Amino acid sequence: MPVVLASAIALVLTACTADPPPPIESVETPVTTTTVPSKTGDPVVVAIDDVGIGFNPHLLADQSPATAAVSSLVLPSPFRPTRNPDTGATTWEPDLSLLISAEVTSQSPFTIRYQLRTEAQWSDSAPIAAEDFRYLWQQMITQPGVVDPAGYALISDVASSGGGKTVDVTLESPYPAWQRLFSDLVPSHLLKDSPGGFQGGLTDNVPVSGSRFNIKTVDQGRDEILLERNDRFWDQPASPDQVLVRRGGTPAQLADSLRSSDAQIAQVRGGSALRAQLSAIPGVRTDTIRQSRVLSMTVNGRAPNMSNAVVRQGIFGLLDPNLLATVGAGGGATDRRAAAQLLSPSDPGYTATSPAPIGRTAALDLLGRAGYVPTPDAMVTSTPSATAPTTAAPPTTADPSSAAVTTSPPVPSVTRLADATGTALRFVIGAVENDDIALAVAGTAADELIGAGVDATVTPLPADELYSTALTDGTVDAVVGWNSAGVDPATVLASRFGCVPEAVAGSGDRVEIPRNLSGLCVPELQPTIDRALASGLDPSTATDDVEPKLWALASTLPIMQDSSVVAAVPGITGVSLTGPVEVGIFADAVQWMRTPR
Structure with missing residues (x-):
């Protein structure tokens, strides 16, 4: 053989690395015979x-x-x-x-x-x-x-x-x-x-x-x-x-395609109108199912402006999650809204835990408490200078998602929010380039923030840059992207909200990667997280104790769980x-x- x-x-021979693991033994693989169905x-x-x-x-x-x-x-x-x-x-x-x-x-x-x-x-x-x-x-x-x-x-x-x-x-x-x-x-x-x-x-x-x-x-x-x-x-x-x-x-x-049996099965994004249209075809069975991904906005706590919880709470208070969910769903499907930190809408026992919206006035008050007030002629810092390094491709088409940075001028009747130095409150939202859904939601979020006086922009980036240096260097203030649905709640809690130990100086640890995307955590929850990983997370503990603290942390805004109309x-x-x-x-x-x- x-x-x-x-x-x-x-x-x-190819298993050599700078720090090689114990050798993995190999063995000849016997060829087995199976009965293969005839080709149709x-x-x-x-x-x-x-x-x-x-x-x-x-x-x-x-x-x-x-x-x-x-x-x-x-x-x-x-x-x-x-x-x-x-x-x-x-x-x-x-x-x-x-x-x-x-x-x-x-x-x-x-x-x-x-x-x-x-x-x-x-x-x-x-x-x-x-x-x-x-x-x-x-x-x-x-x-x-x-x-x-x-x-x-x-x-x-x-x-x-x-x-x-x-x-x-x-x-x-x-x-x-x-x-x-x-x-x-x-x-x-x-x-x-x-x-x-x-x-x-x-x-x-x-x-x-x-x-x-x-x-x-x-x-x-x-x-x-x-x-x-x-x-x-x-x-x-x-x-x-x-x-x-x-x-x-x-x-x-x-x-x-279904009517002519050119396609026998369908799994596509859509709402009740599409399902009704397909159900009318004689003999076609239809349903609506949740998909295995949830769209969220995760704030980057490493960015200077986002280290303050009051600022993060104010930013989230200016956003309408139902609107963002509708945009992400392609219109009309507000039942896709995700409103819990640990469970997805498809999970058994899911219940919405999000607090009531605070409203625009209260959100602006929070930002005012953090030092950001309406300031004429505020200095804008969100758009990179001509010499700023970036790996994002320059725009090549009229498609706005192809631009390295997208931004809008402030609404004429709205004065930008700025700190005591006159520097406008920057909020750069990163999303994976070519992800049309994430970019559409990020653009809508930026529009809402611009209307309230925030210097908001959207930056499409390659995935390997967005989830590494763009976070660790503070290039982006937030990421709109997908998380996996159906994950064990204790694993979600530890992966997305656990406190990551600081690397010991001189220890030779690996280059820093954002293990917890936001870089934010609640230290008092860490013992609960450790216990949950080892023995599971009690639902009442999650709902009554953990979820309120995570919402107060204001590191992640769940938006929507994707769903599909299926047909056969x-x-x-x-x-x-x-x-x-x-x-x-x-x-x-x-x-x-x-x-x-």
Whole structure:
């Protein structure tokens, strides 16, 4: 088996780093034979909105319905989310195509042992092994802009034995949500030496598969992804030989596609009008489901103006979350509003905890208390000078989202707010370039603030810059971006609001990354956070004690949870219109089958 041996040797030789981990053993992967369903020649066609910005499910910037779908079909996971039909809650069940077993083998230290199937392999014949677990752990604790890494931060070691097929993960404390760790393993043997690495290696494609499908082609311009059955998959193969995920177009175009069965399934953003339009097509089933992402505004406490809680409270008081949610939802769907810090609207037990709006007058009073008062001829500092370094591309089209910095002049009847030196109150909102929803919401927020006298601007930036140096250097005062929905509340609390220990001078610690995006925390809550990670977060504690303190901190303004209208035509079987929020209707994609016309 020369191909397998070459991959195994390459895996060992390329594992050198400045601080190399213990070597990961490799083993030849036996070839197994499975019965593959015959090819039908007709792909299952799923209409979507777009293919998103990238395909790394562990990056905040890449959170999208398309990324959630692709990662669930292409990347291996020890546990998979399933939806309890009675409660709507997500439970995590072992994926026995990857695992022989997974269990806690010790409480002190807390240790999890994963026993992987010998035949589990990437589609290029490299084994799925302990090195993939170790790589994901290291990236989740060292890379900026990752999704809720608190569970990974508890890990102290990932050890390998049995040719890399036995993985022992040691944590510093018990972690009740351990089944969620290592979901969507990525191919370490490719990413660790690729030019883009973890941040950029999956931007345009997922080059290999460790599950039932692989990506054959991606056409970003046409918003189209062609998935095909992974014929190297060692377990029960998928029923459809191809799944074509493509842009559905306008409501009229989408309706025509379903009416003619040119598309058999749809998962698109829309409200009650779109659902009613699709429901009128004979035989078409429809529903509305929540997506696995929540849009929020996170203030950057490292920026000089935002270190004062009174200023942050005043800024949030000038914003209308319902308006921002409506803009983010594309109009009309105010039921998408997210109004709690720890739970998403799709979570069982969710209840709105946001305090009543304080109103514009009270918000301006708060800013006045902080020293920002209406000042004629205030000095503006938000727009960078001509020599200011920036990696954002200059505008090339009439699209406002393509501009490096967008700003509006003050309303003629509104005087800018400024401090005692005459410097206007700056509020630069960063968003990932090409994220149309985040940029639209950021622009509306800036409009509201400008109307109240704040020198507000919007700066689109590359994701790797926005979630690293733009935060740590104070280039942006806030970020409008996506968080993951359906995450364990204790993990959310620790990841987004935990106090990050200061690096010890001269300790050789890694370059600073914004582990907690806002850089803000409530020190008195840290013991509660530590206990919650080890034993879970009591709902009453979260509602009565934690949530009020987080709202008072004014570091994060939840805006809306994304949702989609889903539909299926009569000529497709195996399609459930409900599924766990993490993957939605794609949870049962391996069972989809087109019926003869």
